[in-house]
Every structure is written in C-alpha cells, then in structure tokens.
Amino acid sequence: MGTPEFSVPILETLCQSDFKPRAVITAPDKPAGRGQQLSSPPVKIIAQNYKIPVCQPKTKEELAKQTLGFKPDIILVAAYGKILPKEILDTPKYGSINVHPSLLPKYRGPSPVQFAILNGEKETGVSIMLMNEKMDEGSILGQEFIEIEKDETARSLEEKLSKIASKLLIKTLNYWIVINEMPKSAKNLVLPQQQDNSKATYTKILTKQDGKIFWDKSAKELERQIRAFYPWPGSFTVLKTSADGQNKFSNLKILEAADSDLKTEKELGEVFLADSQELTVQTGQGCLIIKNLQTEGGKPMSAADFLNGHPEIIGMILQ
Structure with missing residues (x-):
C-alpha cells in the first residue's frame, strides 16, 4: 500500500526481489494541472508496468473488502496516508509492516521529512515497524540512520530515504519471515523493539x-x-x-x-x-x-x- 513518489523505489525493489506483491492498493486517480485531467498515483503506474493488480478504494468498506479479498500473507505500507483498521492489520500471517521515513519515535505522522529539516536536525533515517491501530506506534523491526546535508530539501532527502528504505525492507523481510517460522521458544530470542512513547514527537498534514x-x-x-x-x-x-x-x-x-x-x-x-x-x-x-x-x-x-x-x-x- 502506498501512493506518492516515496513509495516508488520501494515497490520497484520489491518487484525485483522474492517479495513481488500480489496486489497494490493506492489512492484513487485525481484531477491535476490546469486541464484537471485525471492523474494516476506514481505507485499505480509502476504496478501496471509489472502487471500487478491495482486497487484504488474510495471508502473504508472498499479498502477492507479489497484488501482481505487477496488473503495476504503480509501487508506492506509505505506512505499510504490512511490508518488501517484492526480487521485488516490482524489478518496477515506475518503481520502488517510500515516503512516510515524518520527515526521513530521521533516525527510520527504524515510529514516527518519536512519537520526534520525544519527543526534543524543533523540526522534522520528510516524505521521499519509492525503496525497497530495507533499512528506510527508499532514495535520497530529495523532502523537505519542518515545525515542531513546542509543544503538538503524535502525532495532530495525523501529520495535518499526511499532508497535506504528499499534495501532495509528486503533485509527486514528476510529475517522476519524466518523468525516467524521458528518454534515459539526460539521466537522469544528475537523480539521487535517497543518504542519509548515518552520520547515521541508528532508532525501534521501540511497545507x-x-x-x-x-x-x-x-x-x-x-x-x-x-x-x-x-x-x-x-x-x-x-x-x-x-x-x-x-x-x-x-x-x-x-x-x-x-x-x-x-x-x-x-x-x-x-x-x-x-x-x-x-x-x-x-x-x-x-x-x-x-x-x-x-x-x-x-x-x-x-x-x-x-x-x-x-x-x-x-x-x-x-x-
């Protein structure tokens, strides 16, 4: 699940790996430009290039019906822009995993890249986490750091983070699936890292x-x-x-x-x-x-x- 440019390298990397998605769920096409012609989300275009079925639900009911209809083993989310209900999150065998462009618990929410630059942070990164019903509060499966350059813009930083996220996600999926196939006694040796909610900061939708x-x-x-x-x-x-x-x-x-x-x-x-x-x-x-x-x-x-x-x-x- 994803929509903007940040999601594109992640989807392309998945398509070229052992984790090619069975389906892609993204936002509906929207009017764009002076002519207000319908424009497809970047993720939809990539999915079509790889001949992957695309769903563009307009309601919560459509989202649940279309998602659960595929009986997913795992759900991967990268900048989809919606909080998924429990009935969707709890369905996959290997859980639901989100790619978030910040070092959680800092900068939860929809605009982590922008606020990291705005606040003068020297570094940021990518977090791969298990999803729950709350916003970006799930346990961490993997993180990677990156320095923020002095002339960094949101666009240039997002591009870097997306590439880092693509590699980190594949690495994380490989070990997460192996762990889930282990006996219960062995699983306890490798636990996802819970976030420290006392250190959480939040971002908002920008207008x-x-x-x-x-x-x-x-x-x-x-x-x-x-x-x-x-x-x-x-x-x-x-x-x-x-x-x-x-x-x-x-x-x-x-x-x-x-x-x-x-x-x-x-x-x-x-x-x-x-x-x-x-x-x-x-x-x-x-x-x-x-x-x-x-x-x-x-x-x-x-x-x-x-x-x-x-x-x-x-x-x-x-x-």
Missing part, C-alpha cells in the same frame, strides 16, 4: 498556508523552512504593488535562499541589495539572501533575472 513566510523569524529558520517545504507546500511571501491608485497583492514563492548574519537598520521584510548585489530581505535576526524564486503563475527564475524585470522591488516591504 499551502503553512508555507507563508513570517519575516519576524530568523534568517536561519526561514532558510530551513524553504528547504523543508520544497517542493510542497512551498514557501511564499506576499508582494504588494500599486497600479492606477489600487493595491494589488500577489504571492511570491521563494525556491532557494541562504541565510546571512548581516546586520542592518532595515524594516522587517524590507527588500534591498546587499554589498554583494544580491537580492536580500531583512528578517527578525539576520538577512535572507534570495537565490531563486517564482512569481504567481510564472516560471521559476533566478533572483538576478527577477530583479532585471522588477527593479521596483528594492525598498518594498514583503508581507
């Missing part, structure tokens, strides 16, 4: 509004936000312009930036050119140097190109 930039934050915080929320939900500020006596407000998305310890007497959110001639904004502590951005409805561009077309931004106060 577009979470990407709003508040200029009273420090430059370091904002630089992390921009990387953490790239590509979704993105980080934006509001640009106020005037024409024919009327104010116009538009979103300006910041795609890449760097923090600076530069001290000035500028107002919060004020745009200026630093001595390096780079597009710079005053923050609550330090300054943010804009590298790449995107106007509302426009294409991504460098700050230099934007400045060439919009020199009037110098001196403006971003909101």
Whole structure:
C-alpha cells in the first residue's frame, strides 16, 4: 500500500526481489494541472508496468473488502496516508509492516521529512515497524540512520530515504519471515523493539498556508523552512504593488535562499541589495539572501533575472 513518489523505489525493489506483491492498493486517480485531467498515483503506474493488480478504494468498506479479498500473507505500507483498521492489520500471517521515513519515535505522522529539516536536525533515517491501530506506534523491526546535508530539501532527502528504505525492507523481510517460522521458544530470542512513547514527537498534514513566510523569524529558520517545504507546500511571501491608485497583492514563492548574519537598520521584510548585489530581505535576526524564486503563475527564475524585470522591488516591504 502506498501512493506518492516515496513509495516508488520501494515497490520497484520489491518487484525485483522474492517479495513481488500480489496486489497494490493506492489512492484513487485525481484531477491535476490546469486541464484537471485525471492523474494516476506514481505507485499505480509502476504496478501496471509489472502487471500487478491495482486497487484504488474510495471508502473504508472498499479498502477492507479489497484488501482481505487477496488473503495476504503480509501487508506492506509505505506512505499510504490512511490508518488501517484492526480487521485488516490482524489478518496477515506475518503481520502488517510500515516503512516510515524518520527515526521513530521521533516525527510520527504524515510529514516527518519536512519537520526534520525544519527543526534543524543533523540526522534522520528510516524505521521499519509492525503496525497497530495507533499512528506510527508499532514495535520497530529495523532502523537505519542518515545525515542531513546542509543544503538538503524535502525532495532530495525523501529520495535518499526511499532508497535506504528499499534495501532495509528486503533485509527486514528476510529475517522476519524466518523468525516467524521458528518454534515459539526460539521466537522469544528475537523480539521487535517497543518504542519509548515518552520520547515521541508528532508532525501534521501540511497545507499551502503553512508555507507563508513570517519575516519576524530568523534568517536561519526561514532558510530551513524553504528547504523543508520544497517542493510542497512551498514557501511564499506576499508582494504588494500599486497600479492606477489600487493595491494589488500577489504571492511570491521563494525556491532557494541562504541565510546571512548581516546586520542592518532595515524594516522587517524590507527588500534591498546587499554589498554583494544580491537580492536580500531583512528578517527578525539576520538577512535572507534570495537565490531563486517564482512569481504567481510564472516560471521559476533566478533572483538576478527577477530583479532585471522588477527593479521596483528594492525598498518594498514583503508581507
């Protein structure tokens, strides 16, 4: 079970191993783009390439009926986005296993990669765990660590974690199935590691509004936000312009930036050119140097190109 890009390398690795899935369950197709054409989840496309049956339930009842109809020996979940009921979790002979991109019990929930970057973590990782009815609270079967690079974005980190998860999952499945075939007396020698719930932290579902930039934050915080929320939900500020006596407000998305310890007497959110001639904004502590951005409805561009077309931004106060 899975839906987004994070699940794709995991599914491909399973398909090329001794654990090729009998079926794939993913989210329904959704309208996308300006034309609102139906778009298939990435996992569905991969499954079809490997000629694996695909189910896209729309209700809890459909999910249970379709899942249990396959009489699975094991259920594997990677970013499916739904909490599975007990009747599904308890059915497989070898249990239900989840791949989670954090070092549990830290960063339980739907956005662990983004929040690890946002909070300035130096490392994160992947956890393979047995599932229960609660969110990401199951016992750990395996974990692997990875350092978070200084320029890491959510996209680049997810790609790395997905590759790590693919290898770790195969390794975990191999020993987990062997353990389950052992006599009960031998099974007790290798127990899954229970999580310490007192150390648990949680994430939330991100919305577009979470990407709003508040200029009273420090430059370091904002630089992390921009990387953490790239590509979704993105980080934006509001640009106020005037024409024919009327104010116009538009979103300006910041795609890449760097923090600076530069001290000035500028107002919060004020745009200026630093001595390096780079597009710079005053923050609550330090300054943010804009590298790449995107106007509302426009294409991504460098700050230099934007400045060439919009020199009037110098001196403006971003909101």
